[in-house]
């Protein structure tokens with residue numbers, strides 16, 4: 001999200017200073033939207049930017065920032081007067097306080113941090129993109145990339161669940177038969193396998209459209225993320241169920257997916273927020289399809 005945002009919105013100076021460092025992995029970036037009182041509601045962000053000569057004073061509080069505990073540079077969203085803006089802030093800027101977040105249900109390798117910005121003085125050259133466009137263009141652009149990575153993570157977890165479970169239901173016996181011979185096991189396993197296939201197809205389609213820079217790719221990315229995150233949230237539970245007690249062992253083959261899966265329904269636009277965004281878009285799309293069919297019938 002940080003690299004792609006920098007490529008799209010960064011100034012020449014920002015790109016030449018940061019892109020080689022980030023692309024090579026010598027530096028890590030993190031992106032900061034969420035605040036204690038603004039998660040889904042991006043426009044509720046309260047972090048303030050105040051101009052002081054050539055500098056911008058940044059004050060606010062950011063929460064649950066992925067890689068926040070190990071990042072070298074942060075893209076921070078806030079407001080300059082009434083303008084939504086973003087700025088690049090180095091981790092060593094005086095006034096920044098980085099506190100590792102309490103351990104989460106899953107996603108434990110993500111080095112989450114809560115970040116306090118106490119009057120950090122940052123040069124104006126670090127302002128990122130065009131002032132005023134941060135919520136309308138920059139955040140959605142970054143979220144597209146975040147959602148793509150989340151939907152692929154869900155596909156990866158679904159694949160792991162289906163492969164681990166396939167081997168187990170074929171090998172493990174109960175009542176004198178392999179588990180796959182029992183009707184209710186077949187029903188659970190079929191659903192798991194098909195949810196994986198469907199998530200993979202939606203995610204491939206969204207990725208191809210994004211690669212081709214098709215205008216409505218965002219819609220397909222959100223659709224894929226919505227479907228895949230719900231699929232893994234349900235199907236990781238199925239995998240645990242089919243493994244029985246082995247599925248509940250912390251070091252077992254599927255317990256980690258069960259913990260990680262729920263998080264996928266919350267990050268980069270929760271299931272409910274996705275429904276708010278998608279319902280209207282689908283209603284308009286299908287209404288237009290119907291209108292076109294009626295028009296075509298009229299012409300014929």
Ligand SMILES: Cc1cc2nc3c(=O)[nH]c(=O)nc-3n(C[C@H](O)[C@H](O)[C@H](O)COP(=O)(O)OP(=O)(O)OC[C@H]3O[C@@H](n4cnc5c(N)ncnc54)[C@H](O)[C@@H]3O)c2cc1C
Pocket residue numbers: 030031032033034038039040041063064065066067104106107110112263266267268269270271272273276
């Ligand atoms: C592992 C992890 C990593 C994260 N990484 C980052 C990061 O790198 N950068 C960053 O900025 N943030 C990050 N976040 C924060 C994440 O973006 C927010 O948690 C998310 O936006 C939801 O905000 P919230 O948790 O404040 O929930 P809220 O917005 O308070 O929502 C709470 C519940 O209410 C529902 N809800 C809210 N509004 C509505 C509505 N209008 N209609 C119906 N339902 C609604 C939500 O779906 C949710 O179920 C991360 C979170 C986690 C768990």
